[in-house]
Amino acid sequence: MSVLTVARDDFTNARRSYAVLGVVGVLTAIVALIFVSEIGVYDDPYRTLFDVSFFLFLVFPIVLAPLTYLAIAGDRDGGAIKYAMGLPNSRAEYVFGKLLSRLGVTLAAVVLAVGVGFLVALATFVNAPDVLMFATFAGVSLLFAFAFVGIYVGISALTASRSRAMLGVFGAYFVLVPFWFGFLPVISLTALLGTAADLLGTDLSQNTVQFVQALSPATAYLYSTEIVYQSVLPNPAYQGMTATFTEVPDEIYRKFWFNAVVMFAWGAVSMLVGYLSFRRSELG
Amino acid sequence: MPAIETDGLTRRFGDLTAVDALNLTVEEGEVFGFLGPNGAGKSTTINMLLGFLKPSEGTATVLGHDASGQSRAVRQRTGLLPEGFELYENLTGREHVVSAIRTKNADDDPDHLIERVGLEPEAARRRAGGYSKGMTQRLALAVALVGNPDLLILDEPSSGLDPKGAKLLREIVHEEADRGATVFFSSHILGQVEQVCDRVGIMNKGEMVAVDTIDALRDQMGAESLVEAEVAGSPDTEAVAGLDGVRAVTVDGSHVEIACTQPAAKMPALRALDDAATVTDIAVEDADLEALFERYTGDDTGSSEPSDGAGQAPDAVAATGGGDA
Numbered sequence: 166m167s168v169l170t171v172a173r174d175d176f177t178n179a180r181r182s183y184a185v186l187g188v189v190g191v192l193t194a195i196v197a198l199i200f201v202s203e204i205g206v207y208d209d210p211y212r213t214l215f216d217v218s219f220f221l222f223l224v225f226p227i228v229l230a231p232l233t234y235l236a237i238a239g240d241r242d243g244g245a246i247k248y249a250m251g252l253p254n255s256r257a258e259y260v261f262g263k264l265l266s267r268l269g270v271t272l273a274a275v276v277l278a279v280g281v282g283f284l285v286a287l288a289t290f291v292n293a294p295d296v297l298m299f300a301t302f303a304g305v306s307l308l309f310a311f312a313f314v315g316i317y318v319g320i321s322a323l324t325a326s327r328s329r330a331m332l333g334v335f336g337a338y339f340v341l342v343p344f345w346f347g348f349l350p351v352i353s354l355t356a357l358l359g360t361a362a363d364l365l366g367t368d369l370s371q372n373t374v375q376f377v378q379a380l381s382p383a384t385a386y387l388y389s390t391e392i393v394y395q396s397v398l399p400n401p402a403y404q405g406m407t408a409t410f411t412e413v414p415d416e417i418y419r420k421f422w423f424n425a426v427v428m429f430a431w432g433a434v435s436m437l438v439g440y441l442s443f444r445r446s447e448l449g
Numbered sequence: 450m451p452a453i454e455t456d457g458l459t460r461r462f463g464d465l466t467a468v469d470a471l472n473l474t475v476e477e478g479e480v481f482g483f484l485g486p487n488g489a490g491k492s493t494t495i496n497m498l499l500g501f502l503k504p505s506e507g508t509a510t511v512l513g514h515d516a517s518g519q520s521r522a523v524r525q526r527t528g529l530l531p532e533g534f535e536l537y538e539n540l541t542g543r544e545h546v547v548s549a550i551r552t553k554n555a556d557d558d559p560d561h562l563i564e565r566v567g568l569e570p571e572a573a574r575r576r577a578g579g580y581s582k583g584m585t586q587r588l589a590l591a592v593a594l595v596g597n598p599d600l601l602i603l604d605e606p607s608s609g610l611d612p613k614g615a616k617l618l619r620e621i622v623h624e625e626a627d628r629g630a631t632v633f634f635s636s637h638i639l640g641q642v643e644q645v646c647d648r649v650g651i652m653n654k655g656e657m658v659a660v661d662t663i664d665a666l667r668d669q670m671g672a673e674s675l676v677e678a679e680v681a682g683s684p685d686t687e688a689v690a691g692l693d694g695v696r697a698v699t700v701d702g703s704h705v706e707i708a709c710t711q712p713a714a715k716m717p718a719l720r721a722l723d724d725a726a727t728v729t730d731i732a733v734e735d736a737d738l739e740a741l742f743e744r745y746t747g748d749d750t751g752s753s754e755p756s757d758g759a760g761q762a763p764d765a766v767a768a769t770g771g772g773d774a
């Protein structure tokens with residue numbers, strides 16, 4: 166199985182890189198900091214997880230970018246691909262070995278960050294953190310990470326140079342997170358949809374807009390974290406959080422399975438597109 | 450079955466034809482020198498042989514497999530030392546070799562391979578990111594040797610190697626050839642392939658302009674030697690010019706050049722010259738393949754390239770100066 170050899174080499178190479186260690190360390194430190202700063206604010210660690218999920222929603226795709234965008238484009242740009250592809254690796258083994266390795270790095274980052282958050286909560290919060298809840302949170306965050314690692318490694322497989330891969334990755338982030346979710350007041354997908362609807366002389370129902378928004382992996386992640394808090398909500402002490410997760414329409418886009426499929430599909434389809442392009446691409 | 454066979458192999462990049470209808474046969478077990486200046490299309494050809502690039506036209510068959518369709522089977526039995534590559538900076542040299550052994554399902558001892566290419570064991574345990582060019586080349590050679598490949602493709606293998614390394618490389622090429630492997634040795638420097646290759650092919654501007662053995666190429670040069678002498682006074686060179694094997698004698702003041710078509714004519718010519726004048730200094734220059742190589746690959750203004758000329762002799766020999774004096 167040379168896909169495992171490719172993955173092992175890439176993982177070892179990443180594990181010893183100060184850049185990778187730095188990025189994972191910063192992510193872990195920020196998550197720990199969120200817990201530390203809320204020690205006296207909330208009694209329940211899961212309330213802090215809710216804040217962490219917002220942070221991850223916005224920042225995790227940015228954190229994942231430097232961990233992934235050079236996976237294949239960097240090898241092509243620098244020439245290491247001649248070492249890897251001079252050996253009897255198929256294009257598929259090479260691409261999916263790279264994906265596997267970067268998913269491994271991401272897994273380590275999520276487990277480390279959530280684990281450190283758990284420990285801080287265990288040591289300092291009034292109520293002890295729930296292992297199952299933290300594990301579920303880590304699982305959902307991993308699914309989110311899978312989407313973006315798939316997208317970024319897919320983009321890396323599409324491009325032959327570092328600079329293009331970087332442009333592609335940040336373009337994808339901008340479109341999928343701020344633009345799609347509507348974070349920016351002027352430039353957003355919903356604003357565009359509204360304009361288009363106006364021009365066509367129709368109205369967009371709130372449901373349609375939310376459905377479209379839920380098709381972004383980032384929005385899907387926010388929605389999907391509902392599954393983490395099922396056993397503890399509603400809780401009158403946390404009004405905003407209760408409102409976010411309990412007063413939701415009974416629509417398909419608020420179902421966990423749908424959100425999970427959206428995240429998985431983004432990662433898987435992007436990888437497939439990246440692989441199909443790389444399979445036909447020219448090296449050298 | 451030839452180790453490498455290309456049929457009308459062509460590769461274009463936009464308007465540029467990097468490799469133009471290349472017909473090349475490298476027999477099993479031979480050491481083939483693939484020569485040409487930078488940009489002649491050597492690496493493009495190699496990239497097509499390995500399936501990195503697809504031919505625009507034509508086909509390449511390597512070890513009986515189609516190079517673009519069955520590239521993996523080709524690479525399973527081929528050892529590659531690529532040009533312009535990089536190693537994984539945070540992996541040690543030894544880890545690269547171990548991975549290659551694993552990928553090829555070979556059973557080599559990585560330390561033996563590392564020793565064979567002259568890489569220090571301590572260096573092999575350091576990260577490859579800190580390697581010099583020479584160490585990188587040695588490591589890549591070790592990777593290429595994994596699994597006793599039937600074909601070794603070495604693209605500019607001597608670049609960055611010190612003389613000791615270059616000698617080791619030649620020894621390894623000989624050893625591999627003795628084992629029965631075919632070696633495809635690409636270089637832009639003739640001197641490097643001259644000593645190891647059975648046959649050479651000279652590429653220029655995407656075309657193969659000559660394919661032959663080193664000896665045959667030497668014959669094409671007329672095997673001419675040039676004896677240069679400094680003499681006191683202006684000698685009468687008629688006796689020298691009349692000798693067998695002396696083609697021409699040129700006198701320019703006190704400087705005499707004797708062009709000999711046979712090596713054995715050099716001493717009699719010198720003796721005859723010594724009789725005619727007082728010789729103060731001599732120098733002998735032997736037939737120079739470098740000149741032939743330059744002739745095939747240089748930019749001769751006005752004259753066209755030696756056309757399709759595999760084996761075709763150049764129409765004039767560059768090394769003779771002023772033979773009409």
